Amino acid sequence: xALLLVAALLFSSTTLGKGVYQTxxxxxxxxxxxxxxxxxxxxxxxxxxxxxxEIINHPVRGLRIRYWRSDEKTVWVxxxxxKELPITIGVVVSQDNIEKIKILAFRESRGWEVRYAxxxxxxxxxxxxxxxKLDSHIDGITGATLSVRAVTKVATLALHYxxxxxxxxxxxxxxxxxxxxxxxxxVTEAP
Amino acid sequence: xxxxxxxxxxxxxxxxxxxxxxxxxxMWELIQQQQAEITQLKxxxxxxxxxxxxxxxxxxATIAAVEEVSAGPxxxxxxxxxxxxIGGYGELHYNNLxxxxxNESKNEMDLHRFVVFFGHQYSDDLRxxxxxxxxxxxxxxxxxxxxxxxxxxxxxxxxxxxxxxxGVFLVPTGIINETHExxxxxxxxxxxxxxxxxxxxxxxxxxxxxxxxGEGFSYDAGVHSGLFIDPTKLDSDEAPDPDYxxxxxxxxxxxAKADDLAYTGRIKYTGIPGLELSASAQYQTxxxxxxxxxxxxxxxxxxxxxxxxxxxGPFGLRALYARWDIDNVIESVKPGADEQExxxxxxxxxxxxxLGIFARFSEWDNQAGDxxxxxxxxxxxxxxxxxxxxxxxxxxxxHEDVEQGxxxxxxxxxxxxxx
Numbered sequence: 001x002a003l004l005l006v007a008a009l010l011f012s013s014t015t016l017g018k019g020v021y022q023t024x025x026x027x028x029x030x031x032x033x034x035x036x037x038x039x040x041x042x043x044x045x046x047x048x049x050x051x052x053x054e055i056i057n058h059p060v061r062g063l064r065i066r067y068w069r070s071d072e073k074t075v076w077v078x079x080x081x082x083k084e085l086p087i088t089i090g091v092v093v094s095q096d097n098i099e100k101i102k103i104l105a106f107r108e109s110r111g112w113e114v115r116y117a118x119x120x121x122x123x124x125x126x127x128x129x130x131x132x133k134l135d136s137h138i139d140g141i142t143g144a145t146l147s148v149r150a151v152t153k154v155a156t157l158a159l160h161y162x163x164x165x166x167x168x169x170x171x172x173x174x175x176x177x178x179x180x181x182x183x184x185x186x187v188t189e190a191p
Numbered sequence: 192x193x194x195x196x197x198x199x200x201x202x203x204x205x206x207x208x209x210x211x212x213x214x215x216x217x218m219w220e221l222i223q224q225q226q227a228e229i230t231q232l233k234x235x236x237x238x239x240x241x242x243x244x245x246x247x248x249x250x251x252a253t254i255a256a257v258e259e260v261s262a263g264p265x266x267x268x269x270x271x272x273x274x275x276x277i278g279g280y281g282e283l284h285y286n287n288l289x290x291x292x293x294n295e296s297k298n299e300m301d302l303h304r305f306v307v308f309f310g311h312q313y314s315d316d317l318r319x320x321x322x323x324x325x326x327x328x329x330x331x332x333x334x335x336x337x338x339x340x341x342x343x344x345x346x347x348x349x350x351x352x353x354x355x356x357x358g359v360f361l362v363p364t365g366i367i368n369e370t371h372e373x374x375x376x377x378x379x380x381x382x383x384x385x386x387x388x389x390x391x392x393x394x395x396x397x398x399x400x401x402x403x404x405g406e407g408f409s410y411d412a413g414v415h416s417g418l419f420i421d422p423t424k425l426d427s428d429e430a431p432d433p434d435y436x437x438x439x440x441x442x443x444x445x446x447a448k449a450d451d452l453a454y455t456g457r458i459k460y461t462g463i464p465g466l467e468l469s470a471s472a473q474y475q476t477x478x479x480x481x482x483x484x485x486x487x488x489x490x491x492x493x494x495x496x497x498x499x500x501x502x503x504g505p506f507g508l509r510a511l512y513a514r515w516d517i518d519n520v521i522e523s524v525k526p527g528a529d530e531q532e533x534x535x536x537x538x539x540x541x542x543x544x545x546l547g548i549f550a551r552f553s554e555w556d557n558q559a560g561d562x563x564x565x566x567x568x569x570x571x572x573x574x575x576x577x578x579x580x581x582x583x584x585x586x587x588x589x590h591e592d593v594e595q596g597x598x599x600x601x602x603x604x605x606x607x608x609x610x
Binding site for chain 1: 276278310312315318346348352354366369375401403407461462467500502504505580
């Protein structure tokens with residue numbers, strides 16, 4: 001017993017950022033370098049809050065959510081509680097499917113296996129269905145059910161948010177096209 | 192001609208100039224209008240100044256209120272609540288069982304477990320966790336139930352990916368001993384092998400070190416209070432049977448005899464999604480805790496336990512084997528009790544996200560050390576229906592096959608929840 005205690009004290013160290021495997025700026029550099037990502041916000045309308053709450057299975061709070069983008073790629077960093085403490089999860093969405101998921105911080109004492117590449121690789125290429133579910137099964141980890149659920153919910157939510165951004169942009173593009181068309185018609189019809 | 196023309200033009204200009212200049216009355220009216228506008232602007236300015244003053248007062252009041260809230264007791268309560276967690280689980284069972292070889296039956300409705308978790312995070316590295324359980328609804332003298340503290344420990348992350356805990360904790364062995372919220376397993380009742388051989392749910396007081404070494408590998412190693420299988424204690428007056436089963440030895444950390452401690456170790460691999468491979472071992476220095484029986488003493492014991500869990504898509508499989516080797520001295524209490532072992536295998540299939548079916552075969556023997564036929568077998572089939580991720584309805588049919596003792600068959604229904 002005493003030996004175990006001595007060993008514990010020898011191993012004891014002060015770690016910066018408990019359970020933090022990668023900071024958000026480091027993650028963004030990894031994803032976008034050498035480009036500089038553009039930071040933007042998605043406003044949480046009542047309709048979006050309702051659909052997001054259904055996905056995450058609890059109320060979504062706040063006015064807007066920050067994301068980063070470059071071309072058709074968006075990056076979302078969200079925190080979700082597994083059992084008791086928040087897990088920080090980075091999700092890269094490209095062309096409506098998940099390009100990458102990374103656990104940036106894990107603070108609980110069980111379920112840490114979700115940070116392994118063998119687990120997160122299951123999300124690559126996964127899309128969202130019209131029923132706001134992932135279109136592929138994710139194998140769980142025994143004893144880490146709540147952590148797995150948290151990661152899956154955040155993955156689904158990131159795809160849903162990405163979809164909103166894409167739809168909003170498509171709508172804006174269509175409106176612009178309509179306006180341009182109307183302007184051209186006015187020009188041609190002008191006496 | 193020219194003179195006449197110029198005179199006419201000059202005369203016309205003078206007439207136009209005389210017509211454009213305002214008259215005195217017009218000038219007076221213009222001044223009146225301007226004065227009115229100045230008065231109106233002055234009034235507006237005064238109103239604006241008053242509003243600015245009022246806004247400043249309101250802003251100051253808001254800041255004061257925010258400061259009051261952010262520094263006041265409500266904020267302190269919020270800080271505390273952020274660090275303190277509450278959870279729990281429970282399960283209600285209905286058993287409808289009859290015996291083939293006796294007149295015994297079991298028709299019961301039982302709030303088998305009602306559990307509340309409390310946890311507190313002192314810092315990133317230090318936390319408290321507890322589990323308070325009421326079994327069978329009512330506890331007290333001559334009541335069926337018990338109030339138990341199954342977990343109450345402090346956990347300290349002494350290094351990255353390594354932690355130590357001290358207090359009362361669940362022994363790291365088996366599948367359901369540590370993870371037993373009702374929605375996490377099939378069957379209304381917990382499986383008989385882990386109940387009778389491990390023996391789940393099993394907790395002890397002591398110190399435990401846990402952590403990761405390499406991707407997917409984890410360890411637990413610790414020292415804690417041991418079992419006390421009291422050979423002088425009889426099960427009941429009606430059927431006087433001395434304690435010899437491993438399950439009889441749980442002291443539940445209630446003034447537990449600690450003359451002889453126990454040591455537990457486990458290695459687990461969870462590096463592949465859906466797969467868990469685990470091996471655990473425990474050494475009990477003396478399950479009689481220094482007591483003597485029929486001139487015998489020092490009943491040391493060793494547990495070896497192996498299990499695997501594999502889930503892939505809708506398929507699931509659980510298999511476990513556990514074996515106790517106890518010193519031969521225990522045979523003075525019960526023949527064959529020096530070996531107690533069992534195994535089970537449980538395939539399952541998720542038909543939908545909400546509905547899953549399973550089958551289980553279990554075999555165990557608490558007197559496996561001799562040639563007498565004392566083993567028990569149990570067959571279970573059933574289903575789970577998850578109303579929510581953490582709320583489950585259960586139904587199963589069970590059939591026992593035993594050589595000695597009552598042999599039950601029948602069905603069980605249950606509802607379970609956790610939060």
